[in-house]
Structures are given as C-alpha cells and as structure tokens.
Amino acid sequence: MPIPNGLTWSLRKIWHNREVFLQAYGVDQFVQAGKFRIQKMYKFLHPVGAQVGWKRLIYNSHASPKSTFIMWLAVQNRLATKDRLIRWQLNIDGTCGLCQLESESLEHLFFSCSYSKEIWRQVLLYLGVTRTVLPWHDEVQIAVKKSRSKQKKACKYSIAFIESVYCIWLQRNSKIAVKAWSPKDFMRSYSENPKAFTLASGQMFS
Numbered sequence: 409m410p411i412p413n414g415l416t417w418s419l420r421k422i423w424h425n426r427e428v429f430l431q432a433y434g435v436d437q438f439v440q441a442g443k444f445r446i447q448k449m450y451k452f453l454h455p456v457g458a459q460v461g462w463k464r465l466i467y468n469s470h471a472s473p474k475s476t477f478i479m480w481l482a483v484q485n486r487l488a489t490k491d492r493l494i495r496w497q498l499n500i501d502g503t504c505g506l507c508q509l510e511s512e513s514l515e516h517l518f519f520s521c522s523y524s525k526e527i528w529r530q531v532l533l534y535l536g537v538t539r540t541v542l543p544w545h546d547e548v549q550i551a552v553k554k555s556r557s558k559q560k561k562a563c564k565y566s567i568a569f570i571e572s573v574y575c576i577w578l579q580r581n582s583k584i585a586v587k588a589w590s591p592k593d594f595m596r597s598y599s600e601n602p603k604a605f606t607l608a609s610g611q612m613f614s
C-alpha cells in the first residue's frame with residue numbers, strides 16, 4: 409500500500425517498516441510465549457551481516473566532523489538522494505543533480521556519475537593511486553581497509569575519501585540551486601588544503 413501523503417518523516421519510516429513486516433509474513437514472528445519481543449524485531453530490521461564493516465571508517469576518521477557525519481549517512485544509504493525522496497512520495501525530478509543525465513541514487517552519485525567519477529579519479533591520482541574508479545560498495549571496502557592501517561599514507565587516503573564524498577554531496581546540493589565547481593576547481597582547492605577545501609566549496613555558494 410503506498411505511503412499516505414502528509415505523514416511526517418518518522419511516520420513514513422514506520423509505515424515503510426509496516427510494509428516490510430507484511431511482506432515478511434507479518435509481525436507474529438516476533439511474538440514469543442504470547443509476548444511481543446522488540447529485540448527480535450530489531451534484529452530482523454538490522455541483520456548482523458549488514459552491520460559493522462564501515463564502522464571503523466567512521467570511528468577512526470581523521471577527517472572533519474561534518475564530512476564524517478555525511479559519510480556516516482552515506483554508508484547507511486540515508487542521504488536524501490532523489491531516488492529516496494521519490495520513494496517517500498515527493499513529486500520531484502529524479503535526474504542527478506550533478507550530471508543531469510541519469511537517475512540520482514547513492515550508487516550513481518558515488519561514483520557512477522561522470523562528474524563525481526572524474527573528481528574521485530583525480531583525487532586518487534593526487535594520492536598516487538592509478539586505478540579505475542570502482543562502484544560505491546567497492547570503494548567503501550577499500551577505504552575501510554585503509555582506515556584499519558596506522559600508516560600515514562593509508563590515513564591520508566581515508567581522509568581524502570571521506571572529504572571527497574562530502575565535497576561531492578555539497579556540490580550536488582549546490583548545483584541544484586546554482587552551478588558546481590569543475591573537477592579542476594576541486595583539485596586546486598584540494599591541493600592547497602585537503603581539509604579546508606570542503607569548507608571552501610561550501611562557502612563558494614553561500
């Protein structure tokens with residue numbers, strides 16, 4: 409059943425989970441000895457395999473708090489990308505805010521989008537990494553591995569990954585209203601000060 413109009417964000421989430429339960433044979437599965445077990449329901453909604461991996465990337469982060477927060481949302485697919493907004497019944501254009509060519513989703517923004525792919529490719533080059541830009545989940549896995557290392561180079565890599573995702577997200581938000589930096593602008597800002605460039609990119613449009 410579609411989510412009714414006019415619900416708040418939290419009610420929409422509850423409604424969405426109701427649909428999940430109905431498709432998974434109802435809520436009776438969480439009843440044990442005549443009592444509803446909320447712990448069973450929580451485990452159902454948060455399967456063990458879906459957890460952890462990325463946590464080290466967040467908790468070991470040396471990137472700025474703002475960037476780390478956006479990364480925390482991104483690894484859980486909680487950024488308000490257009491595909492999610494449309495799923496929440498918002499009547500909007502679903503085209504990517506950066507390339508304006510394809511449908512916007514987390515996986516598209518990071519890094520199937522030609523715009524963000526070029527940015528991350530150039531940041532990788534700056535870090536001395538020459539390889540193809542991979543899909544989001546593969547890039548996250550690489551960054552998670554780097555975040556486990558204490559080596560300076562690995563630490564620099566994790567920071568660059570988190571700051572780049574934040575920066576791309578800021579640009580996506582900005583481009584919806586104004587216009588975005590070119591990949592060259594990004595690299596100029598980044599090479600001057602990797603931590604400050606996200607701030608600068610945000611101020612450019614304020």
Ligand SMILES: [Zn+2]
Pocket residue numbers: 504505506507508509510516517520521522523
């Ligand atoms: Zn795009």
